[in-house]
Amino acid sequence: MKSYKAILFDLDDTLLNRDQAVDQMFSIIYEECYENVPPLVENKMLQRFKEHDLKGYGNGDKEQVLKPFFDEFPRKFPLQNNNDIQVFWDYHFPRCFSINQNTIDTINNIKKQVKVGIITNGSTQRQKAKINNTNLNQWFETIIISEGVGFSKPDKRIFELALNKLNVQPEDTLFVGDHIEKDISGCQNAGINGVWLNPHKVENNTEIKPYAEVDSFDRLLSYIQ
Template structure:
């Protein structure tokens, strides 16, 4: 279940940048989740591993997203809750990974996220026009 505040955050971000989903799993299951929560209406692209033949952390799934959105890695922030699959994966193609860590788990890995956030609204400070002008 996705709450309205999450949708509001996504829509605010969409005012400034393109947004996409990269998800591992079966097409049928992931599409059902995305459609049941109406997330499909809020994203510019949705990439499901089963459809591509690649799963996170494979760099090819991230490269596919870059191509579909017609953007360069240095212009991307990727948010994920899995250090290995999401953060290390996106870093393999020079995308900055923001670790979404709502349970404030200690990072005991060698993986160093670009940033760490505990709430989705914290993400807004990274996607304001000021961020892009000052990077």
């Protein structure tokens, strides 16, 4: 197996479990705005909240994400922060993320042998908050956020920027991500081998062929050992 000098990672749904964070965000909104909702209705609200979030994934204007949800399920109480949806989201959502011990252990083992970095799309404020709140900033040698550099995955320039910062060549680098188009196709455009993290074993119905596919984070160790 080829010996690599660096591994780059996506953030959401790769290093951090965004699905769990969305569940936690729903709980915060539910406690803030509703009470005495029948369990069946609450379950429906959660599913609809996830649907609205998925439609707005990558959309920085969270009022467009939550307003349709509030229209469907009128609030009994207003949000904090003068009922400003964006302020409420920006404050609470980054704090909904956590990182599991298995991921920390795997990163520590990888870091002993190769350089590591993060490339993530999104708002600088929100992505930095996620990274700082989970202490990920202490493990990575470079962290690139799309808003701060002016281009985003799958644009090959954001991958090339990370290569320059780590002083490594594309052929000596792996990129790990969960999104087949933004992550895998994007890194391939820059000449980097892409490892598709696919824990739910989603069928790949695209023409994009990852270099490798893993269903658990710790399986990445086999690519450096």
